[in-house]
Structure formats: C-alpha cells, structure tokens
Amino acid sequence: MSEDRTLSLIKPANAAVAGLEQLLTRPLTESDLDRATAALAAPLDERSRSRISLLAMRAGGEILAILASEAAKVVPAGTIHRVPHRSNQIFRGLSNHDGELLLCMSIEAALGIPAPAQRERSILVVAEQGRERWAFEVDSIVGVTDVDERSLRAPPMTISAAKTGCARALARIDEGEAVVLDVHSLFSIFRGATS
Amino acid sequence: MSDLGGFSMYELFRAEVDTHCAALSDGLLKLESAPDDIGIIVPLMRAAHSIKGAARIVGIDAAVAVAHHMEDALVRIQKGQERTTRGRIDQLLEGTDLLQRISQQKESDLPEWSTQNASEINTLTIALSAAPTATPEPAAPVAAAPVAAAPVEPPAPPVPATPVAATPVAATPVAPDTRAVVAPPAAPRRVDAVVQRPIPTIDMPAASAATAVAAPESRAVRVNADNLDRMMQLAGESMVEGRRSPALRRALGAVRGELTRARESLEAAMRRGDPGRIAIARDAVGRAEASLADRIFDLENFFRRTEEVSTALYHEVIGSRMRPFGEGVSGFPRMVRDVARQLGKSVRFDIVGADVPVDRDILARLEAPLNHIIRNAVDHGIEMPEERRAAGKPEQARIVVEARHHAGQLLVRVTDDGKGIEADSIRRKVVERGMQTAELAARLSERELFDFLFLPGFSTAKQVTEISGRGVGLDVVHQMVTSTSGTVRIESRVGTGTTFALQLPVTLSVLRAALVEVAGEPYAFPLARIERVLRVGGGAITVIQGRLQCDVDGEATGLLDGATLFGLGETPRDEATSVVILGDDQGRVGLVVTKFLGEQDLVVRTLDARLGKIPHISAAAILDDGAPALIVDVEDTLAALRKQLVEGTFIGMGASEATAGPRRIAKRILVAEDSITVREVERQLLTRLGYDVAVAVDGMDAWNQIRAGRFDMLVTDIDMPRMNGIELVRLVRSDPRFAHVPIAVVSYKDRDEDRRAGMDAGANAYLTKGSFQDQSFIATVTGLVGTP
Numbered sequence: 004m005s006e007d008r009t010l011s012l013i014k015p016a017n018a019a020v021a022g023l024e025q026l027l028t029r030p031l032t033e034s035d036l037d038r039a040t041a042a043l044a045a046p047l048d049e050r051s052r053s054r055i056s057l058l059a060m061r062a063g064g065e066i067l068a069i070l071a072s073e074a075a076k077v078v079p080a081g082t083i084h085r086v087p088h089r090s091n092q093i094f095r096g097l098s099n100h101d102g103e104l105l106l107c108m109s110i111e112a113a114l115g116i117p118a119p120a121q122r123e124r125s126i127l128v129v130a131e132q133g134r135e136r137w138a139f140e141v142d143s144i145v146g147v148t149d150v151d152e153r154s155l156r157a158p159p160m161t162i163s164a165a166k167t168g169c170a171r172a173l174a175r176i177d178e179g180e181a182v183v184l185d186v187h188s189l190f191s192i193f194r195g196a197t198s
Numbered sequence: 199m200s201d202l203g204g205f206s207m208y209e210l211f212r213a214e215v216d217t218h219c220a221a222l223s224d225g226l227l228k229l230e231s232a233p234d235d236i237g238i239i240v241p242l243m244r245a246a247h248s249i250k251g252a253a254r255i256v257g258i259d260a261a262v263a264v265a266h267h268m269e270d271a272l273v274r275i276q277k278g279q280e281r282t283t284r285g286r287i288d289q290l291l292e293g294t295d296l297l298q299r300i301s302q303q304k305e306s307d308l309p310e311w312s313t314q315n316a317s318e319i320n321t322l323t324i325a326l327s328a329a330p331t332a333t334p335e336p337a338a339p340v341a342a343a344p345v346a347a348a349p350v351e352p353p354a355p356p357v358p359a360t361p362v363a364a365t366p367v368a369a370t371p372v373a374p375d376t377r378a379v380v381a382p383p384a385a386p387r388r389v390d391a392v393v394q395r396p397i398p399t400i401d402m403p404a405a406s407a408a409t410a411v412a413a414p415e416s417r418a419v420r421v422n423a424d425n426l427d428r429m430m431q432l433a434g435e436s437m438v439e440g441r442r443s444p445a446l447r448r449a450l451g452a453v454r455g456e457l458t459r460a461r462e463s464l465e466a467a468m469r470r471g472d473p474g475r476i477a478i479a480r481d482a483v484g485r486a487e488a489s490l491a492d493r494i495f496d497l498e499n500f501f502r503r504t505e506e507v508s509t510a511l512y513h514e515v516i517g518s519r520m521r522p523f524g525e526g527v528s529g530f531p532r533m534v535r536d537v538a539r540q541l542g543k544s545v546r547f548d549i550v551g552a553d554v555p556v557d558r559d560i561l562a563r564l565e566a567p568l569n570h571i572i573r574n575a576v577d578h579g580i581e582m583p584e585e586r587r588a589a590g591k592p593e594q595a596r597i598v599v600e601a602r603h604h605a606g607q608l609l610v611r612v613t614d615d616g617k618g619i620e621a622d623s624i625r626r627k628v629v630e631r632g633m634q635t636a637e638l639a640a641r642l643s644e645r646e647l648f649d650f651l652f653l654p655g656f657s658t659a660k661q662v663t664e665i666s667g668r669g670v671g672l673d674v675v676h677q678m679v680t681s682t683s684g685t686v687r688i689e690s691r692v693g694t695g696t697t698f699a700l701q702l703p704v705t706l707s708v709l710r711a712a713l714v715e716v717a718g719e720p721y722a723f724p725l726a727r728i729e730r731v732l733r734v735g736g737g738a739i740t741v742i743q744g745r746l747q748c749d750v751d752g753e754a755t756g757l758l759d760g761a762t763l764f765g766l767g768e769t770p771r772d773e774a775t776s777v778v779i780l781g782d783d784q785g786r787v788g789l790v791v792t793k794f795l796g797e798q799d800l801v802v803r804t805l806d807a808r809l810g811k812i813p814h815i816s817a818a819a820i821l822d823d824g825a826p827a828l829i830v831d832v833e834d835t836l837a838a839l840r841k842q843l844v845e846g847t848f849i850g851m852g853a854s855e856a857t858a859g860p861r862r863i864a865k866r867i868l869v870a871e872d873s874i875t876v877r878e879v880e881r882q883l884l885t886r887l888g889y890d891v892a893v894a895v896d897g898m899d900a901w902n903q904i905r906a907g908r909f910d911m912l913v914t915d916i917d918m919p920r921m922n923g924i925e926l927v928r929l930v931r932s933d934p935r936f937a938h939v940p941i942a943v944v945s946y947k948d949r950d951e952d953r954r955a956g957m958d959a960g961a962n963a964y965l966t967k968g969s970f971q972d973q974s975f976i977a978t979v980t981g982l983v984g985t986p
Contacts, residue, residue: 082825084719087764088813088906097806097818097826104818104826106806197808 035146042149053152057174059145059181060128063116068174068181071147075131080140083107093196098127098138105129105138106197113192114169132186137193148176155183208305211256213420215301218245222294223532226287233282243272249297260312260319261300267326268293289325296322421518429518432511439504446500449493456486516708523601524552526561530572534597537576544583544594545576551601556608557705563682567675571612571698572597579616579696589693603704607726610700619690621647633946633967648688652676653917653946680919709802713795713827714778717766720827722800722819727832729779729786731794739774748788750779757788758839763814780836787839802829813902814838837895864890864986870900870914870926876967880913887976888986897921901929904936911983916945916956924959931960940982
C-alpha cells in the first residue's frame with residue numbers, strides 16, 4: 004500500500020521532469036532545480052508581488068524572452084512547408100502540430116538579427132495574444148524564469164527605435180542579458196510579412 | 199434556459215420539431231394519396247403528440263395549441279369519426295408549416311412573434327377543431343362524401359394557458375434522443391398532385407430559401423446515433439490502447455536489462471574461458487532474444503491495433519459529416535404538390551438516390567438552388583394538362599431529382615418532361631436587349647445561350663408569376679453552385695423537357711488527391727480535377743519555340759513548370775519525372791513536377807485567413823507522416839496558364855531565356871471576364887487601340903493579378919465564378935495601393951439597381967455589353983485612362 008502511494012506521488016514528478024526536459028531539450032541541471040525550488044519556497048506574497056515569468060530562449064546568438072503568459076506552447080519543429088507566393092525571409096511556411104497548421108516565422112529575420120543557415124534541431128515557440136497565434140523557430144529554450152519587474156531595464160535607443168525594434172525591456176537572468184520582446188509589435192511584423 | 203449536454207432545451211425542441219415536421223409532411227402527403235390507409239395516421243399522431251410535449255417543456259404555448267389540435271384532428275380520422283379530406287390535409291400541412299415557423303424563431307423573439315401571429319394561430323386551431331368542409335374533390339381517390347358529424351371540441355384559445363389533456367398516444371416519449379436522426383426517406387419517393395380548383399397562394403417562395411441560406415449556423419449538429427456510438431466506442435478504445443504503451447515500454451526496458459546482463463555474463467565467461475559458463479550465458483542470451491522477439495510481436499500488435507482504431511475513428515468522424523441526400527430534399531414533394539395544385543397542373547415527383555451520402559454543408563447549400571429549379575420546372579417547364587394532351591403526352595407530368603456519385607463528384611440532375619427551352623428565343627432576346635450583336639449572337643452555342651438564363655432579370659417567361667417568374671431564381675442557383683466550386687449546366691430539347699445538371703463536390707471535407715513533389719515539397723491535386731498524371735522519360739519533354747511540350751495521346755500538350763508557377767524557382771530538366779495533365783472544355787495543359795508520390799484521401803484544412811487567397815492554392819492537408827501539403831486550385835492554375843498563353847508570357851522549364859515577357863510599352867489594362875467570347879472581344883478591341891491587355895478569367899484571378907502586377911485600369915464583368923465583379927471592385931477600392939486605378943464595369947446586367955450596385959462599389963463607369971457595338975466602350979476606356 005505504501006509502495007503504491009509512493010509510486011503515485013513520484014509519477015507526476017517524473018512526468019513533470021520529463022516534460023521540462025523536453026521543453027528545454029536538455030537534462031535538468033542542479034541549477035535549474037535549485038532555482039525552481041527557491042521560487043517555490045519563497046513566500047507567496049513575495050512570489051506574486053512585482054514578479055513576472057519569462058520564457059527565455061536562444062535565437063540568432065542572443066537570449067530572447069517573452070512573457071510566459073504569452074507563450075501558448077513550445078513544440079519540436081516539424082516539417083515546414085513553404086507557401087507559394089507568400090513565403091519569404093520572415094514567413095517560412097506552415098507546420099503541423101497536433102493537427103493545427105501553424106504559421107511559422109523566422110524570429111531572426113523579423114528582428115533583423117543573424118539567422119543560422121541550418122539549425123541542428125529547432126524548436127517552435129507558439130506565442131499567443133488574445134486569439135492571435137504565431138509560431139517562430141528558436142535554437143533552444145533557456146527556461147522559464149521569474150524576475151522582478153522593477154529590475155527590468157529599458158532597451159537602448161538603438162534597439163527601441165529600430166524599425167524591427169520589438170524590445171520591451173532587458174532582463175538580467177542567470178544565463179545573461181535577455182531581450183524581453185513586445186509580442187504585440189512582433190505580431191505586427193509577422194502580419195506584415197504574410198499579407 | 200437550462201443546458202443539456204451543451205444543447206439548450208430550445209435547440210433540442212427545434213431539432214425535434216424539424217424531425218417530426220418532416221415526418222408529418224411526408225405522412226400527410228401519403229395520407230392524401232391513400233386516405234383509407236389508417237396505418238399511416240398513427241405515426242402522424244405520435245409526431246404531433248411529441249411536438250406538443252416538447253413545446254410544453256420549453257413553454258411555447260402557441261406550438262402546444264397547434265400540435266394539440268392537429269393531434270385531435272388525426273385522432274378523429276383514425277377513429278373513423280371523420281373522413282380524410284383534402285381540406286383537412288391542407289389544414290394539417292398548414293399546421294406543420296406553422297410549427298416549423300415557430301421553431302425557426304429566435305427564442306427571445308417568440309413572445310412577440312406569438313402575439314403578432316395570434317390571429318393566424320387562432321384561425322388554424324379553430325379550423326382544425328371544426329368539422330371538415332365538404333369541398334368537391336375532383337380527382338381525389340375517395341368520393342367527396344358528406345363527412346360524418348364528428349364531435350367537435352370548442353375552439354381552443356390561441357395560446358392555451360393550461361396544459362392540454364393527454365391523448366391516447368401519450369406513450370410516445372416526449373424527451374427526444376438528441377442523437378437520433380430521422381431515418382432517410384425511402385427512394386424513390388413519389389407524390390401525385392392532381393388538377394384542382396384554384397386555391398389561395400401558398401406562401402413558400404424564395405423567402406424560405408433565403409432564410410435557409412441566411413440562417414446562422416446552429417451549435418446543434420445532428421449526428422447519426424449509430425455513428426456517434428461508434429465514435430465513442432472507438433475513442434474509448436483509443437484511450438485503452440494508449441494506456442498499454444507504458445506497460446510495453448517497461449517490458450522493453452526489462453528485455454534491455456536482460457540482454458545487458460546476458461551480454462555481461464557472456465563476456466565474463468569468455469574472458470575466463472569457462473565452457474560451462476559460456477553455455478549458460480549463451481542460453482541467457484537466447485532467452486533474452488526470445489523475450490525481445492515476444493516484445494517486438496507485442497509492439498507490432500500494439501501499432502497495428504492503434505492504427506486500426508485511429509483509422510476507424512477517422513472514418514467515423516468524417517462519416518459524421520455525411521447525411522443522406524433525401525434528408526435535404528424531403529420538403530420538395532410537398533412543395534411540388536402545393537405549387538402544382540395552385541397552377542392546376544398534375545405532376546409526379548420522384549427522388550432517386552435518396553440514400554446517397556452528401557456532406558451536410560453541401561446538402562444545406564443545395565436546398566435553395568433545387569427549390570428554384572423545381573419551382574421553375576413546375577411553373578414554366580411543365581405544360582397545362584390540356585397542352586400535354588394535345589402534344590400526345592400523359593396529362594401527368596414528371597419531375598425527377600436524381601443524385602449519384604460519379605468520379606468523386608456529386609451529380610444532381612433535375613429533369614422534367616415539359617416543353618423544353620427554345621435556344622433561338624434566347625438568342626432573339628439577347629439581340630433585342632442589346633446584349634450582343636446579331637452576328638455574335640448567331641455564333642453563340644446552345645450552351646452559351648442557356649448560360650444567359652443564369653443572369654438576373656433574364657427570364658424567358660412571358661408572364662411574371664407568383665411562383666417563379668421573376669428571373670431571380672436561376673441567378674441564385676448559379677451563385678450558390680459556383681460558390682462550392684461546382685458547375686451547373688442546362689440541357690434541353692423543345693417538346694421533350696429540360697434537365698439541370700449540377701456537379702458538386704461530395705464533401706468539402708475529404709478529398710481524393712494525387713500527390714506530387716514540386717521543389718522538394720508535397721502538393722495535392724484533386725483527382726476529380728485532373729485528367730491524369732503522366733510519368734515522362736528524359737526525352738518526352740521537348741522545347742518548341744522556347745516552350746515546353748510533350749505528347750499526350752498523340753496531341754502536343756503545352757507544359758509549364760510547377761516550381762515556376764508557384765514561384766519556387768525552376769525544376770531542373772533532368773529531375774522532372776512526371777506531368778500532371780489538367781484540362782477542361784477549353785483545352786489541355788500539363789504541369790511539370792519532380793515526381794508523382796501517389797494517391798491519398800486528404801482531410802481538407804482551410805488555410806489560415808491571414809494568408810488571404812494564395813495564388814493557385816485552395817487549401818491545405820496533413821499527410822500520413824504529419825507533414826503539411828498544399829492543395830492546388832486547379833481552376834486558378836488553368837486560368838493562370840491561359841493568361842500566360844494569351845499574354846505571351848508563358849515561360850517553360852529551361853526555356854525562360856527564349857521567352858522573355860513582353861516589354862511594357864503601353865498602358866496596361868486588366869480585363870476580368872469569365873466568358874471566353876466576350877473576353878476575346880474586349881481584349882482584341884483594346885489591343886487594337888494599342889493598350890497592353892492582360893486577362894483574368896474571374897474576380898479571384900483578377901485580384902491575384904492586380905496584387906502581383908501593376909495596372910493602369912481594370913475592366914470587369916459582374917457575374918463571374920469564385921469572386922464576382924462587385925466584390926472585386928470593393929476589394930480594389932479598399933486597398934490603398936490600388937484605390938486610384940480607374941474601373942469600368944461591363945456587364946449584361948442593365949437594370950438601374952445593377953448600375954447602382956456597381957457604382958456604389960466604386961466603379962468609375964458602368965457599361966453594358968452592348969457598348970461594344972458603338973464607341974461608348976472605347977470612349978469610356980480612353981476617357982478614364984487616356985490614350986495608350
């Protein structure tokens with residue numbers, strides 16, 4: 004009886020770890036576990052006050068992030084089918100995930116940052132705002148990180164004033180400086196690339 | 199209002215009324231033909247009673263009252279207290295219509311609607327309660343004998359405040375099985391309508407069709423109960439199968455451990471050189487291999503089972519969209535009966551192929567076109583009995599609606615044995631109305647002439663009638679059929695009759711397609727839309743005058759490179775192994791592709807609306823390996839090929855250098871026109887003046903071209919498939935990039951309201967096609983865009 008009970012408690016934890024490893028496309032590190040444990044152990048009011056969750060990812064040699072609440076799902080990128088007379092540098096094509104044909108974009112082309120000629124293994128991040136969804140490829144997922152909103156810094160003018168400037172803020176995370184993207188502006192670029 | 203499994207009670211009521219009204223309508227017509235067949239009455243009593251019960255649950259007193267009095271009248275007939283008379287049948291059918299109308303009201307509108315229609319409800323319930331009038335029944339199968347005095351109930355109030363007493367058929371369950379569907383009507387069905395004295399006009403004209411079209415899609419969708427049961431079973435089975443996978447994974451892990459241990463034992467034994475231990479270790483390896491073979495067997499079974507279940511589930515889900523054809527035409531026997539009676543004609547109406555499965559969307563869209571065609575047939579096609587007698591025909595005319603599947607398409611034919619259509623009378627009318635010159639009209643084929651009948655206002659009827667003579671019906675038919683990528687054709691012989699042949703997709707959801715590879719990616723061609731796929735050897739494709747061609751059945755067929763068409767580069771000549779042959783009545787062309795991948799049934803996925811209309815692509819699908827494929831819009835592709843042929847910009851594979859596009863030296867005008875004759879007339883007129891003319895075969899083609907190129911002017915027809923001229927003009931005007939482009943509409947439509955519609959949409963000029971005869975077309979063009 005006690006063994007069954009132990010198993011039933013462990014199973015979800017294993018499933019969660021497997022899910023996280025799939026999301027990050029790498030095994031969980033001690034640092035990941037420490038950070039998650041610390042976040043979970045923090046008092047509730049401290050956790051919720053002025054803190055935001057970011058989904059951080061690597062693309063074009065940079066760390067990019069969006070609000071975790073704006074990330075609908077993260078999935079392994081499948082085959083992307085170009086769309087005649089529509090596909091371009093930004094709009095790459097259609098990809099199937101769970102029967103949904105996602106419009107796949109190149110985040111690097113949208114932001115004007117260098118894109119790899121060929122990704123070894125790419126991941127699709129599906130961002131969502133309201134009922135609008137777009138998917139874009141990234142090299143890897145850094146993780147989901149809680150940061151204090153007050154610690155966010157304004158992006159330099161050279162980024163915010165650029166026509167492809169979708170930077171909302173800069174956030175310092177363990178892995179380095181992450182550019183927090185303004186999904187609304189990003190979507191505008193995506194829309195322009197498909198019409 | 200409470201919800202039940204996602205459906206509101208009102209939705210359930212509406213579904214139940216639909217079901218029972220269909221049964222009532224059908225049964226009453228049978229009863230009229232066989233008034234002594236009392237067995238027909240019991241199901242009708244049950245239907246009325248069920249509606250009454252359902253109406254009471256949702257608190258619709260008007261429906262309770264009508265259903266109650268209908269039921270009472272039926273009970274009196276069943277008990278022999280009253281004879282079946284035509285007048286009573288009419289009242290009962292009126293009651294059926296009234297119940298249907300009640301159920302079609304919005305729930306929130308019902309109180310007001312009931313008040314507004316209280317008088318009609320009251321009149322009908324009083325009439326149903328009263329003894330039937332002994333009206334003469336000239337051709338009725340029963341004598342118009344005086345009706346036995348039946349006990350008459352006092353007239354019921356229009357909206358009874360108290361529940362009506364239960365009747366002897368109370369055993370019928372009131373609560374509907376929401377999954378249940380009316381059994382498909384038996385085919386062929388038949389109704390005899392006989393010559394009758396004039397009766398007041400029955401109000402079921404085009405409005406009913408319009409209502410059907412405009413009705414918002416309900417949340418409630420009927421699914422066959424067996425079909426739903428099977429889907430639930432398969433979904434459960436799928437979950438059960440899914441739960442087996444962890445056990446299989448564990449078993450495989452155990453085998454891996456067993457193998458590892460056996461290998462380690464063997465290695466250790468071999469290091470020691472101990473034959474006894476080696477033999478034991480080998481046995482262990484053998485056992486591990488046997489275990490592995492068992493697990494692989496289990497795994498294969500698991501995969502096979504999973505595939506079977508998912509395939510069966512897929513087919514059930516797709517099948518749930520299909521409804522029997524008869525369900526969509528169940529109201530027509532009644533309509534024919536009523537219209538024929540009103541006109542004093544005798545018509546036998548048969549439905550053939552009532553069981554043919556049709557996609558529910560197609561079925562819904564078919565209702566209005568068929569309604570118009572059948573009404574027209576009864577009103578204009580069928581002669582009066584005396585005329586038929588004089589022509590040596592049976593007095594009773596025949597209309598047959600036939601549905602069948604053919605080559606992946608749904609064919610619906612409506613045939614009457616009436617007087618037929620005179621092609622020459624259409625020709626005369628075309629000239630009289632200045633729509634064409636006599637010379638050009640004389641060249642028009644019979645088929646082209648019949649196409650004029652689909653123009654609004656082009657009615658050949660000498661008199662406008664209450665039934666169908668306003669000439670608006672066939673326009674609706676044309677629009678609705680083309681909106682589903684279908685076609686409609688008229689065949690007619692004077693004195694023999696007329697056939698309307700509609701060709702539609704069987705379903706909008708599943709497509710049998712030929713898969714090919716273009717520029718390294720899969721594309722699907724609907725099988726019904728292509729002639730064939732040819733595998734070609736290296737020497738089969740040749741270049742003549744810089745253009746690619748190959749022989750198909752001894753005929754030199756022009757080719758275009760698929761990759762070039764899709765804007766994806768060019769297919770290297772040595773990699774091209776297949777050609778997709780496309781064709782229609784205007785000719786045949788081939789599209790060169792890298793290779794043929796095979797045939798597959800594809801579930802059609804609508805493309806994301808954010809992409810707009812993609813040139814040459816109609817939809818998407820997901821292949822067996824999970825990769826997306828794009829479905830080619832064959833009509834659009836053919837139009838693009840023809841356009842390039844006409845413009846001389848046709849560029850073949852590896853032949854681009856030899857066929858550079860024309861240098862733009864003049865103002866560029868786009869002509870959008872679906873008639874090849876008129877398109878050529880316009881193109882030649884404008885080309886002779888020195889304009890650079892591009893042509894589009896419909897509004898969609900024109901819109902694609904406008905976005906892809908630069909034009910100084912647009913000349914467009916109104917009636918075109920896929921996108922009409924009004925929609926095109928609106929689109930052009932709404933886009934800032936093209937808002938300045940002058941637009942001239944050239945149409946056969948010459949009514950003031952048509953002109954207004956064109957100008958309101960944003961056209962700069964509205965001309966009729968008669969303008970080709972004088973200088974007004976040329977003057978308008980030069981006035982708007984200037985000299986070439």
